[in-house]
Amino acid sequence: MTSPSLSSINVANHRDNKAMQSTNILDIIEGPKSYYLKAWQDFIGSFAHWRIFSMIGANDIRKRYSRSKLGQFWLTLPMAVHIATLGFVWSYLFKMQPSEYLPYLAVSIVFWTFILSCVVDGSNAYISATGYLRELNIPKLSYINSLFVKNIIILGHNILVLIPVYLVYSVPLSLSGIGYSLLGFLATSIFFFFVSTMLAMISLRFRDLPNIILSLTQIAFYVTPIMWKIELMPERFHKYIVLNPFAIFLSLCRDPLLGRNVSPEYWLAAFGYILLSALIVAPFFSKFRSRIVYWL
DSSP states (O other): OOOOOHHHHHHHHHHHHHHHHHHOGGGGOOSOOOHHHHHHHHHHHHHHTHHHHHHHHHHHHHHHTTTOSSTTHHHHHHHHHHHHHHHHHHHHHTTOOHHHHHHHHHHHHHHHHHHHHHHHHHHTHHHHTHHHHHHOOOOTTHHHHHHHHHHHHHHHHHGGGHHHHHHHHTOOOOHHHHHHHHHHHHHHHHHHHHHHHHHHHHHHHSTTHHHHHHHHHHHHHHHSTTSSOGGGSOGGGGGGGGGOHHHHHHHHHHGGGGTOOOOHHHHHHHHHHHHHHHHHHHHHHHHHGGGGGGGO
8 A cells, every 4th residue: 555645645734624624613712822723623624634634644554564565464463462472470479360460461551552653653743744744734633633543543443453362261241341441541531642742742842751761661661560560569559559540440451351440530630630731731822823834
């Protein structure tokens, strides 16, 4: 499959602009638009340009694995080997049965990879989209949407790793568990949408931040229950896990798929993190959105 050219994206841009101009209710408001109004228009317009950010997100994957025999599955194959190796080694170290530990590790790594990609790719979202930002007049949040398209496609490939794990170890899976996991995934995506937006703007202004973020995510990996279970910690430390947003959102996606109940405290903490991130990022994006092209 050939990658979409900039001209094809421009055609989609023109089509989406016409559709948005005919339906945009904000155009009826007279007078100068405030920062918040422009930011809201950018948010609505970014979804109106779904053709463009879908092309950009899919094209990022195509370019990375062009002329490759396995294509995107080069992301999935190393993950499968990684899970199988660590699963047997760490189950021995933790004195757990592989049938208990390996499904936990597999689901944890699959969703952690999505979360990690949202943070790391988010910090480079505007930097890597410099060419598009200079050529296309589309809402700035379209580039944040494109990285979620890319990461959701990758997540879809990585979930295939779970199929043999569930079949071999007969992990019970219910419709309610899938439903709660999807709800947790939606909450996770909303939270990291705000986080990615903030990181993308700050990283564009201060180019050292992506390297700092990469180092901090290494620390986050070890303090988040990915390879270890919360039950292994002393009980007096359990209440502090809500201070780690990575652990909260990972649990919302992972635990329902393993037949584990998610504490209502975690759902409340997730709502609090989403609200806090919205209150921080919305005014920040509103004020500095117009400066993005000057920071290129």
